[in-house]
Amino acid sequence: MTGRRTVRTMCPMSCHPTLCGMLVEVEDGRVLSVGGDKDNPDSRGFLCVRGQAAGEIIGNPKRLLRPLIRARRSADGWREAGWDEALDLIAARMKAAGREAVGLWSGHGLFANNYGTRVGAHLLRRFANFFGCQWWSPTIICWGLGAFGIGLTGALEVNTKEDMGEHSRLIVLWGANLASQPNTGRYLSAARRRGAHVVTIDVRETETAGQSDEFIVLKPGTDAALALGLMHVIIGERRHDHDFVAKHTIGFEALADHVKAASPEWAAAITGIPAERIAALARRYADTRPAMILIGGSSMHKGANGWQGGRAIACLPALTGDLGVPGGGLGPRHGARTHGQDLNNDILALDRRPLGRYVPDQMSRITEALVDGRVRVLLLAGTDMMSSFAETGRVGEGLERSDLVVVHDLFMNDTARRFADVVLPSTSWLEEVGCKSTNTHLYLTEQALEPPGETRSLAWILRQLAPRLGLAADFYPWVDDDGPIDAVLDHPSTGHATVAALRAAGGIGALRISHVAHPDRRFDTPSGKVEFYSERALTLGLPPLPVFEPLPASSYPLAFRQGRTLTQFHGFYDHGRALPSLAAADPEPRLWIAQNDAAARGLADGARIRIFNERGEFEARALVTRRIPAGTVWMRDGWEGLNELTSGRPCIPDAAVGLFPFGAGQAAFDAMVEVEAV
Ligand code: SF4
Numbered sequence: 001m002t003g004r005r006t007v008r009t010m011c012p013m014s015c016h017p018t019l020c021g022m023l024v025e026v027e028d029g030r031v032l033s034v035g036g037d038k039d040n041p042d043s044r045g046f047l048c049v050r051g052q053a054a055g056e057i058i059g060n061p062k063r064l065l066r067p068l069i070r071a072r073r074s075a076d077g078w079r080e081a082g083w084d085e086a087l088d089l090i091a092a093r094m095k096a097a098g099r100e101a102v103g104l105w106s107g108h109g110l111f112a113n114n115y116g117t118r119v120g121a122h123l124l125r126r127f128a129n130f131f132g133c134q135w136w137s138p139t140i141i142c143w144g145l146g147a148f149g150i151g152l153t154g155a156l157e158v159n160t161k162e163d164m165g166e167h168s169r170l171i172v173l174w175g176a177n178l179a180s181q182p183n184t185g186r187y188l189s190a191a192r193r194r195g196a197h198v199v200t201i202d203v204r205e206t207e208t209a210g211q212s213d214e215f216i217v218l219k220p221g222t223d224a225a226l227a228l229g230l231m232h233v234i235i236g237e238r239r240h241d242h243d244f245v246a247k248h249t250i251g252f253e254a255l256a257d258h259v260k261a262a263s264p265e266w267a268a269a270i271t272g273i274p275a276e277r278i279a280a281l282a283r284r285y286a287d288t289r290p291a292m293i294l295i296g297g298s299s300m301h302k303g304a305n306g307w308q309g310g311r312a313i314a315c316l317p318a319l320t321g322d323l324g325v326p327g328g329g330l331g332p333r334h335g336a337r338t339h340g341q342d343l344n345n346d347i348l349a350l351d352r353r354p355l356g357r358y359v360p361d362q363m364s365r366i367t368e369a370l371v372d373g374r375v376r377v378l379l380l381a382g383t384d385m386m387s388s389f390a391e392t393g394r395v396g397e398g399l400e401r402s403d404l405v406v407v408h409d410l411f412m413n414d415t416a417r418r419f420a421d422v423v424l425p426s427t428s429w430l431e432e433v434g435c436k437s438t439n440t441h442l443y444l445t446e447q448a449l450e451p452p453g454e455t456r457s458l459a460w461i462l463r464q465l466a467p468r469l470g471l472a473a474d475f476y477p478w479v480d481d482d483g484p485i486d487a488v489l490d491h492p493s494t495g496h497a498t499v500a501a502l503r504a505a506g507g508i509g510a511l512r513i514s515h516v517a518h519p520d521r522r523f524d525t526p527s528g529k530v531e532f533y534s535e536r537a538l539t540l541g542l543p544p545l546p547v548f549e550p551l552p553a554s555s556y557p558l559a560f561r562q563g564r565t566l567t568q569f570h571g572f573y574d575h576g577r578a579l580p581s582l583a584a585a586d587p588e589p590r591l592w593i594a595q596n597d598a599a600a601r602g603l604a605d606g607a608r609i610r611i612f613n614e615r616g617e618f619e620a621r622a623l624v625t626r627r628i629p630a631g632t633v634w635m636r637d638g639w640e641g642l643n644e645l646t647s648g649r650p651c652i653p654d655a656a657v658g659l660f661p662f663g664a665g666q667a668a669f670d671a672m673v674e675v676e677a678v
Pocket residue numbers: 011012013014015018019020046047048049050051052182183569
């Protein structure tokens with residue numbers, strides 16, 4: 001792979017629903033330049049600062065290049081090892097622990113080259129099914145819980161950003177932030193040029209607020225109360241779509257009765273939004289057709305009742321009859337699919353999974369299993385568990401007790417430094433073949449470089465471990481790395497695409513999808529209708545109607561929330577510290593705090609502070625700003641140690657976490673905190 005050439009690929013960060021096309025100029029194993037791909041129909045040349053920084057992965061002196069093993073968990077205990085020694089050690093410990101004491105978990109890093117097609121995560125799950133060990137869904141750290149609430153109502157599909165730009169007359173960005181999904185911005189601007197009205201609702205003034213006609217700030221964890229207040233006005237003033245409600249929903253009478261108590265004044269007292277603003281938003285939403293709601297995001301879902309917000313909000317377009325129409329319904333959302341978008345999941349080999357005592361797909365139960373020793377060997381792929389799990393003080397206790405922790409990644413991370421016994425060096429997105437899927441297109445990401453050092457893909461590692469563990473030979477029936485990709489793509493939605501066919505077509509393929517969600521008015525519920533009243537929820541021990549439940553009382557005064565910025569991607573690349581431009585752009589943790597709250601604590605902008613609560617503490621600098629209301633504090637996510645502050649309690653019952661094809665067992669992540677000068 002020598003000689004200067006330009007390779008078409010995708011950004012290895014996956015800000016779904018934004019995935020950006022990238023052109024990389026390479027020569028003799030080096031990256032000469034990285035730029036946006038104007039021919040990519042999703043991103044049209046856009047590449048943000050994070051994407052630009054991806055070129056710094058290649059040739060980076062901090063890159064892991066050889067397997068590392070240590071006999072004791074100390075910083076000076078590492079030694080380089082050969083692959084055979086590392087793999088023999090892992091297999092021996094897996095066998096010694098017993099299959100049910102082995103856990104596999106992957107994070108966003110494993111999706112760098114296959115977001116949307118999930119080939120890497122599917123192979124890991126296939127391995128777990130053949131071996132009979134624990135496997136947990138990557139979605140338990142982010143969108144799964146929010147989608148659970150939406151799914152109870154039944155509107156899981158989304159309209160596309162292109163549809164929004166072309167047709168929506170009102171757009172409500174409810175916790176959705178353009179720092180997370182920048183490609184939505186182009187279509188938001190197009191809609192505004194047409195005269196669409198844009199409303200942003202969030203816990204702080206986000207990047208999106210500046211591109212909105214209205215910005216509404218609410219107290220963290222009160223989204224469901226606002227949605228119920230809106231329903232009170234819409235139904236009370238008979239602004240709902242009687243015909244749609246009669247034909248396509250169930251439980252309207254019960255809902256109407258239920259929201260009588262949720263007056264704008266009631267919602268105002270909970271959300272902090274004036275009652276007249278709530279009533280005005282309800283009238284605007286009901287009377288402007290089509291209206292699209294884009295549901296976020298960490299500010300809403302990273303909270304014990306986050307799923308209740310999603311559930312209540314998803315009732316709104318059903319009330320106004322705005323589902324199944326261009327420009328209406330729910331818009332692009334992380335992890336959500338368009339109508340018709342699907343893949344072949346046979347690769348999972350669910351039928352090969354033996355009976356066993358499996359720990360539910362529930363973050364809090366996984367932590368418990370680590371702490372009480374039911375899981376003693378852990379293989380982590382493309383994730384920094386100590387950054388992404390909640391209540392990491394307890395997670396650390398569990399990891400401390402484990403027999404073997406294996407981390408497969410590009411760079412060292414917190415979990416690897418503190419708890420790993422074996423570190424395996426990973427190929428980057430340019431060093432292996434992959435395929436990504438947006439809501440509308442497939443993108444082949446060709447191998448452009450030889451893997452440096454002894455870096456290997458996860459697929460290779462699993463193929464080496466399989467015979468060592470005595471797995472059946474058909475664990476990997478394919479002859480090359482294209483095989484699993486072809487198997488996943490073998491579905492009518494992709495036109496039965498293959499790597500070869502995509503390659504012949506220049507690496508881009510259109511999906512056979514509808515830009516409008518639920519065009520057939522069939523919904524993801526047992527009744528096939530939108531369920532305002534859900535028997536399914538009742539059976540699971542959850543309220544049958546959408547409710548607002550206050551967050552647990554606390555003696556700490558400030559509500560903490562976390563989210564994304566334009567200069568970072570969760571805990572990727574050792575919190576960005578391994579990539580010089582991201583490290584320079586975002587050098588240290590800063591806590592947004594309101595001027596009143598800062599003044600009451602004698603804190604100046606830039607002051608060193610301690611954030612603390614009953615679970616732990618974290619040091620940062622104060623960012624004193626008008627852009628956040630008193631009583632709320634906010635910080636970008638992913639910083640090492642930050643999640644020592646957040647609650648690891650479960651949000652929904654264990655029986656509910658697998659209701660949909662995605663794991664919904666996210667921990668509460670709530671945190672009430674106090675702040676003081678250091
Ligand atoms: S928004 Fe930035 S980080 Fe996200 S996929 Fe696009 S270029 Fe990559």
